[in-house]
Amino acid sequence: MASEEFVTVGDAEIEVVRRGAGRPLLLLPGEDMLEAESAFAAGLAKRFEVIIPSPPGFGRSSRPDWLSEPRDLAYLLLSLMTKLDVQGVPAIGCSLGGWIAAEMAVMDERCFSRLVLIDPYGAKLGGPLERDFVDLWQLAPPKRDALYWRDPEKAKRDISKLDDAALGRIARNLETFARLSWQPYFHNPKLKHLLYRIAAPTLVLWGEQDGIASTDYARGLAKLIPGARVSTIAEAGHYPHLEQSDAVLKQVSEFLGASA
Amino acid sequence: MRAWHFTEMPYPHYPQDEPATRINLPNKHFDPKIGAELYNRYLDEHMIADELGLDLMLNEHHQTPSCIDTCAPLTAAILARQTKNARICVLGNPIGHRNDPIRVAEEMAMVDCISRGRLECGFVRGVPYEVYAANTNPTETGDRLWDGIDLVIRAWQAVDTPFNYEGRFWHRRSINVWPRPLQTPHPQIWVTGSTDKETPKRCGERGWVFANFLLAYDKVKPLFDTYRAHFVEHGLPGGGGCAYMPLVHVADSESEALKGADELRWYLTAPKAEPHFRNPPGYMPVAANVAAMRAAQNANVRNARSASIDDLREQGILVCGTPDNVVKQIKRFYERVGGFDHLLMMDHAGFMDHDRTVKAMTLFAREVYPQIKDLPRTQPLKVARAAAE
Numbered sequence: 001m002a003s004e005e006f007v008t009v010g011d012a013e014i015e016v017v018r019r020g021a022g023r024p025l026l027l028l029p030g031e032d033m034l035e036a037e038s039a040f041a042a043g044l045a046k047r048f049e050v051i052i053p054s055p056p057g058f059g060r061s062s063r064p065d066w067l068s069e070p071r072d073l074a075y076l077l078l079s080l081m082t083k084l085d086v087q088g089v090p091a092i093g094c095s096l097g098g099w100i101a102a103e104m105a106v107m108d109e110r111c112f113s114r115l116v117l118i119d120p121y122g123a124k125l126g127g128p129l130e131r132d133f134v135d136l137w138q139l140a141p142p143k144r145d146a147l148y149w150r151d152p153e154k155a156k157r158d159i160s161k162l163d164d165a166a167l168g169r170i171a172r173n174l175e176t177f178a179r180l181s182w183q184p185y186f187h188n189p190k191l192k193h194l195l196y197r198i199a200a201p202t203l204v205l206w207g208e209q210d211g212i213a214s215t216d217y218a219r220g221l222a223k224l225i226p227g228a229r230v231s232t233i234a235e236a237g238h239y240p241h242l243e244q245s246d247a248v249l250k251q252v253s254e255f256l257g258a259s260a
Numbered sequence: 261m262r263a264w265h266f267t268e269m270p271y272p273h274y275p276q277d278e279p280a281t282r283i284n285l286p287n288k289h290f291d292p293k294i295g296a297e298l299y300n301r302y303l304d305e306h307m308i309a310d311e312l313g314l315d316l317m318l319n320e321h322h323q324t325p326s327c328i329d330t331c332a333p334l335t336a337a338i339l340a341r342q343t344k345n346a347r348i349c350v351l352g353n354p355i356g357h358r359n360d361p362i363r364v365a366e367e368m369a370m371v372d373c374i375s376r377g378r379l380e381c382g383f384v385r386g387v388p389y390e391v392y393a394a395n396t397n398p399t400e401t402g403d404r405l406w407d408g409i410d411l412v413i414r415a416w417q418a419v420d421t422p423f424n425y426e427g428r429f430w431h432r433r434s435i436n437v438w439p440r441p442l443q444t445p446h447p448q449i450w451v452t453g454s455t456d457k458e459t460p461k462r463c464g465e466r467g468w469v470f471a472n473f474l475l476a477y478d479k480v481k482p483l484f485d486t487y488r489a490h491f492v493e494h495g496l497p498g499g500g501g502c503a504y505m506p507l508v509h510v511a512d513s514e515s516e517a518l519k520g521a522d523e524l525r526w527y528l529t530a531p532k533a534e535p536h537f538r539n540p541p542g543y544m545p546v547a548a549n550v551a552a553m554r555a556a557q558n559a560n561v562r563n564a565r566s567a568s569i570d571d572l573r574e575q576g577i578l579v580c581g582t583p584d585n586v587v588k589q590i591k592r593f594y595e596r597v598g599g600f601d602h603l604l605m606m607d608h609a610g611f612m613d614h615d616r617t618v619k620a621m622t623l624f625a626r627e628v629y630p631q632i633k634d635l636p637r638t639q640p641l642k643v644a645r646a647a648a649e
Contacts, residue, residue, distance in 0.1 A: 171549035178541035179399040
């Protein structure tokens with residue numbers, strides 16, 4: 001079962017895609033918006049009604065001018081959950097979506113029953129001269145791909161098969177990602193001090209070959225979230241749920257099954 | 261027509277085989293002793309240009325040897341004191357990258373007073389790679405440019421009552437700029453643009469000068485047409501209009517002119533930025549990025565860097581030759597774009613030495629300038645309509 005709708009939240013129009021049937025589960029996609037059509041989402045859809053909102057500025061969602069950081073999107077997505085009547089549900093946030101999910105969990109201790117963060121950005125743990133996240137904006141796209149993917153071939157898209165609207169969404173996704181993460185780079189300086197507020201049991205999953213942030217970073221992050229557990233995924237980069245979907249589905253199922 | 265001397269003040273003495281020179285070329289390649297000589301030489305040449313009756317244009321870039329003028333207001337302040345007659349055009353203040361537009365309003369007002377009203381106050385969004393040096397969000401620099409200009413003008417004109425400002429990008433308390441600029445209502449505003457027609461439209465409506473650098477005449481004409489279609493006189497000093505920057509070299513003979521042109525071409529070929537520095541996300545509109553992705557797919561991107569001297573001269577991007585030949589080229593460009601008001605001459609670049617620079621500038625001032633000075637200015641709409649009726 002799949003459906004698409006637009007929901008008005010504040011002054012934003014948010015695109016919401018649903019996959020499968022069962023208990024609701026919120027899936028917050030990464031900045032490249034690859035999750036909705038992935039084997040990972042299809043696997044989740046066998047057990048859950050997977051609700052995949054395009055965060056404002058991504059996909060077909062609108063982008064009001066006042067949005068400048070992931071926290072702004074977190075407010076709108078919390079309102080979206082209220083409007084869809086899906087509070088206290090499990091959530092999975094990937095990369096930028098993980099950052100947004102962490103901001104939501106910090107704002108509202110009851111919004112998620114369980115939380116899976118897959119290679120999220122958002123908290124800077126090191127000092128001014130230490131790079132928690134490699135500076136992607138200083139790298140040519142092929143070098144970025146090599147950091148995102150264990151197998152960079154997976155990043156390649158056949159542009160000739162995409163129409164201008166689809167290409168426009170790719171360009172705008174990147175633009176919104178820059179709007180939200182340019183400076184401070186890939187983090188909210190206050191988030192690390194607020195992660196203690198995350199009340200939902202949390203699993204941090206990390207690709208062992210993530211070239212943007214290391215598994216050491218993952219362990220440092222998890223220490224700031226009460227009771228959080230870290231698990232690493234072999235043969236995977238920054239998007240382990242896309243490169244090793246079976247392995248990630250297994251871990252996620254075990255983690256979420258505990259509350260089934 | 262007014263003619264302006266311009267150099268980016270390059271520091272060309274770095275290894276020319278470096279694959280990329282903007283943003284990340286280590287500054288160990290800058291020898292301050294050579295730099296000191298260059299700064300003083302370039303300032304001397306601005307003073308010579310002043311004595312020759314030319315006006316002066318300044319710009320700034322950051323983290324690049326192609327331009328070591330990193331602070332145009334500083335250079336403008338020196339020239340405000342050391343020159344006598346020239347108009348001094350800062351083109352421009354990268355106000356979107358400055359964290360404090362009120363500081364810019366103060367700097368420009370000071371330069372206007374010290375120069376006794378010779379300042380032309382330009383503003384630029386800044387080329388794409390400047391967002392890396394300034395660390396400004398590339399998705400916002402366009403909006404910051406226009407908000408910043410509005411704030412500077414408001415600050416200059418709020419002569420009775422200090423005001424508070426709480427905008428999207430800046431918050432200031434009790435804005436009250438001392439000094440005020442000398443020119444009234446304030447110095448002429450200039451803004452640069454390349455392909456977007458919104459910029460010439462906004463400049464025309466406000467009576468500001470619209471400037472374009474180094475585009476071929478067929479791309480310049482639609483921009484200047486847009487300006488003319490919206491040009492309203494607002495009583496600013498200098499009277500608005502359009503400005504164009506080509507590379508310019510005048511010599512006694514065609515062969516010498518070609519030698520000089522080849523030296524100027526350094527500007528087009530030597531400074532290199534890696535492709536992603538030329539297109540940070542959000543700098544170009546989505547539609548332009550879609551077109552760029554399609555172009556990359558079709559592998560038909562034209563490389564302007566490899567254009568020949570003849571191609572550049574045909575497009576109007578390069579003006580070079582003997583004085584009479586240069587007059588012809590300028591007049592041809594003038595006709596092809598429907599007229600313009602300011603010739604911004606990049607008449608120095610790269611390794612061009614002092615003697616050649618001054619000789620070319622002198623020939624221009626004595627033999628070319630008198631023949632183009634009286635070309636008609638851009639007319640505001642009501643005047644143009646009255647003349648047509």
